[in-house]
Amino acid sequence: MNFPVSLYIALRYWRAKSADRFARLVTNLASSGIVLGVMALIIVLSVMNGLEKHQKQQVLSGIPHAVLMPQEGYLDLQAAQPSMPDFVRQAVPINSTNVILQTAQGVSAGHIIGVQKPSDDLILDYLTQQQLSELLPAGEFKILIGNRLADKLRLNIGDKVRLMITENSQYTPFGRVPTQRLFTVSDIYFSDNSEVSGYEIFANLSDIGRLMRIRPEQVQGYRLFLDDPFQITALPQFFSADKWKLEDWRSQKGEFFQAVRMEKNMMGLLISLIIIVAISNIITSLSLMVVDKQGEIAILQTQGLNKRQVRRIFILQGFLVGLVGTIIGTILGVLITLNLADIIELFGQRGIFLPTSLELGQIIVIVAFSLLLSLLSTIYPAYRAAKVEPAEALRYE
Template sequence: MNTTLFIALRYWRSKSADRFGRMVTNLASFGIILGVMALIIVLSVMNGLESMQKRNLLSSLPHAVLSLKEGKLTKDQAVKFPVFIAKSVPINQTNVVIQSKNSINAGQLIGVENSNDDPRLTELNIQQQLPKSRFNVIMSYSLANQLKVNKGDKIRLMITENSRYTPFGRVPVQRLFTISDLYFSQTNDSNTLFANLSDVGRLLHIYPNQTQGLRLFLDDPFKVSQLTDYFDQNKWHISDWREQKGEFFQAVKMEKNMMGLLVSLIIIVAISNIITSLSLMVVDKQGEVAILQTQGLTKNQVMQIFMFQGSIVGIIGAILGGGLGILATVYLSDLIHLISPMGIVLPTEIAIPQVISIIVISILLSLLCTLYPAYQAAKIEPATALRYE
């Protein structure tokens, strides 16, 4: 074994006469364990909440809408997509004013062709419910309750973005639609209506072989920022889910960063105790250090002894804290049930690269904190330390 590592291990395992210094060392090790454990649990819970919100809020939205800046997209036009785009479907969409006999509301009309064009329509037979040129529409149950309508009723849709001139002036394009079916919406996008793609195109004066663009569904919604690398922004216009939900996820990300920063202070305070414990040990062991120097130990080797000793505390604390943090995260719901049996389940997601980063950074910080005490130990002069021995 390396001589300096051997001496450092002996110092670490010995029952020091300085009980206060020993207590500070134990507190530093315990603080690192507690801080690393808490940081892993907090970040895993925040990761789980972020993933849950991503599934719940973004599962029913097109992750991006791709359209030409000039002209319309033809249905047979070939578009090269990156590998992370799971699905693309043609789309015609517009904002509408919805009028029934009893109420009025605003919403968005989207044209579809198949049941898999939108996650909210997978259980419906779109070809049967939305045949071409019949001007049928499907809406959510919550919107139907607001408008006080049901299946089979007629509603008037007015397109404010498109208008025509009449003897009475310029009026928006409008059309009566028949409600053919209703769907459940678990998100706040309940004001979305679905009609046949060609019917929506006719209202927008779009040729049957053309569409406004393509709805893109990605394997990971957070990859939308990479779309600009594949599509020329001078030719294509890209709108994505961040326009509707971006502020919410920015708030979640900021909260995650702040929680991580606050819990990291526990680790920083614990690691700073290494400086105190090593400084006390330098004072306690200066006679032994002086004797070792007279026997041939160099100043660099003296520094290594105390650096090894502080690193041992940091490595053991970081590894134990990482293991306990992962274990506590896996059984977090059971632990919460023991404390408060209210049936609360916290979603968790352990990110292994994140855990490794926490452990490695904790070890590096503990190593950094050993430099000053180790430098003070290397400055010990044998003649001065052994003068009164």
């Protein structure tokens, strides 16, 4: 197999042991630094991806990803459902509002949601349709409350609780009075998401409509559950702002996920500095080699090697250092990420849940970033090598 001359010489220089121990040390540090940087970047970003997905499942599972409502009036339940984009997994009719719960033991704020079927909310999937109909029959004003809220107000099944809607008050001779009604606790649900069980309440859809003075055949809008909660940014393209009003989970949890995303970006930036420092060592090692090999470069030029081929020798040599370091770092990073739980247990840390998620696109970007910097780092030393004049380099040989 015939190699190009530049590649053949670059391979010889790369494999040969330099007489200059310092130059050899700098080259080894450059290669090791790239391995560590690429490996650490893949591991850290995979862990951050896993944590972000885990939080997305835990935090966003108990709340609607978006609520679609008309700008004016209400929607007719008998009318055809608005056309939904493909990524909307489920659209559920909704009547919901913020309420104040009052009992003899205390007062608390909550959010009540009207439902018709267990599939209307993920929290209710433990119930059958018959069980839900028995717990929340229309016209009997019964509610399901979370265990945390029940503990806070010391409520048990069968207890009465007064619900007040401050947003829908009515005028009386004594002034504005919040709309209110007594509800009966028909059941207490338990949720893995303790935050949701502390404020979310369920009632029959028509009962909430009556409380909010909405006709039985009408609803406020639709709760939308998406395949990916982060696809909410695409919803305004399908629903005109002149006709529809959109509210999404970002109003409640947006700051939390922005903080997670910012943390991931900062961690990626900081660890990228390891790769940048390692790449700078390639410049140093190649510059030292240019000084060390001036005589050989001059001889090669007298044998017919042109300046472009000389530049290519050092570009290929530096790129080989970056390529090998990047490949080894990528392999180690993927292997460690896939076996991270077992590795953590080796250090005696048992029972620690650390989710990970490898993303191919992210790995490709890391590899491309490392190889691009490796290639750019060779430009200056290669330019210096091509400037060597044979007559000057061989004058005292």
